[in-house]
Structure formats: C-alpha cells, structure tokens
Amino acid sequence: MRYLNNWLDKTDWIDIIVLTLQLRDSLMAKPPRSDPKQQSLRTQGVLHHRPEAVTDELFRQLDFFDPRDLLQVKYEMLRRVETDGYSVSAAAAAFGLSRPSFYEARAAWQHEGLAGLLPKKRGPHSGYKLTDEVVMFLCSAYTNNASLTPPELAAQVETTFGIQVHPRSIERALQRAEKKRR
Numbered sequence: 001m002r003y004l005n006n007w008l009d010k011t012d013w014i015d016i017i018v019l020t021l022q023l024r025d026s027l028m029a030k031p032p033r034s035d036p037k038q039q040s041l042r043t044q045g046v047l048h049h050r051p052e053a054v055t056d057e058l059f060r061q062l063d064f065f066d067p068r069d070l071l072q073v074k075y076e077m078l079r080r081v082e083t084d085g086y087s088v089s090a091a092a093a094a095f096g097l098s099r100p101s102f103y104e105a106r107a108a109w110q111h112e113g114l115a116g117l118l119p120k121k122r123g124p125h126s127g128y129k130l131t132d133e134v135v136m137f138l139c140s141a142y143t144n145n146a147s148l149t150p151p152e153l154a155a156q157v158e159t160t161f162g163i164q165v166h167p168r169s170i171e172r173a174l175q176r177a178e179k180k181r182r
Contacts, residue, residue: 038068045119046070053096056080073097074105074117081106129163130173137161138170139177 041047047068048054054067056076066072077095080086081102086094092102108116130138137160138153148156150167157165 037066041068041070048073048096050096054094055096056094067096071114071117074101075114077102078106078109127165127169127173129165130169134161134163134165135173135177138174142174 038047048070051067054060054073056065058076059065059067059073065076073095074097077091077097080091080094081088088099088102092099097105105117110116134157138157141153141156142148150170153170154165154167157163157170
C-alpha cells in the first residue's frame with residue numbers, strides 16, 4: 001500500500017473514488033420506464049422501426065408529430081408529395097421509408113383512404129383448405145365415430161379430397177362447427 005501511496009497523489013485517489021461511484025450508480029441505475037405510447041403503437045402494429053431516420057422538419061420541430069407513429073409518418077409522406085410537391089425519392093428519404101413503401105402506401109390510400117395505411121394481418125385470413133364441403137365431411141366423420149383423432153381425420157381428408165390439412169386446423173374447424181351448432 002505504501003508503494004501505491006507514493007505512486008498516486010491525493011487528486012488521483014479522489015478521481016478513482018468519484019469514477020467508482022459514478023460507475024456503480026450507472027450499473028445500478030433503474031431501467032428506463034416503458035413508454036405507454038410506444039407500447040400502444042407496437043401493439044397496434046404501427047410502430048416505426050426506424051424513427052431516427054425521419055428527418056422531416058415537422059417531426060423534428062413539433063411535438064405533435066411523432067416519428068415513432070408509422071401511420072402518421074406515412075400520411076405526412078403522402079401529403080408532402082401530393083400537396084407540397086416533393087419528389088417521391090425525397091419524401092421517402094425524409095420519412096425514413098423506401099420508394100416502394102411510398103407506392104404501396106399511396107395505392108392503399110387511394111383504395112381505402114386512411115384505413116388503408118393501417119397494417120394488414122399477414123398470411124392466410126382463414127382456413128382456405130377447409131372449405132364448407134371439407135368441414136361438413138369432418139363433422140360427419142366425427143359424428144359417426146367420435147373416437148377419431150385429428151391425425152386420423154387428416155388422413156381421411158387427404159384420401160378423400162387430396163389435400164393435406166394440419167391436425168390442429170381440423171381441431172379448430174371442429175370447435176368452430178360445434179360453436180355454430182349451439
């Protein structure tokens with residue numbers, strides 16, 4: 001210790017102590033509170049994944065404009081091109097989006113209005129393989145023999161209709177059909 005005392009003077013010791021306390025405080029700091037608006041935007045599917053890329057002056061100067069709100073960002077991008085005469089490339093860049101995103105948003109806006117800018121559910125929207133005919137077949141087969149399992153019903157559907165249906169899809173279809181009968 002005597003060697004260290006000779007090597008470090010008083011200001012060095014104070015600096016070390018202050019740095020240690022700052023490091024301790026930063027490591028023990030509470031995580032930032034989650035922002036309820038950001039969580040809501042995420043839940044609704046309209047959270048802009050790159051809000052820092054929005055460089056439009058309105059979004060930088062006014063609190064009303066939120067670069068995290070993708071719906072607002074898309075609307076303002078479309079408005080800039082339509083009413084303010086921005087080029088598509090300039091507007092897309094200013095709002096942190098691509099040109100294809102602009103054209104997609106514009107087509108959705110023209111067909112559906114503001115609701116067209118809302119995110120769409122991805123993937124199939126229903127059991128497209130499970131037509132009414134297939135569901136009737138499944139209900140009939142299950143009514144005739146309640147001991148049939150979904151994998152066995154799937155095999156029957158493949159044999160009869162030539163389509164592969166996941167057993168879980170069959171379970172859900174039978175549950176929906178049962179609810180309708182009630």
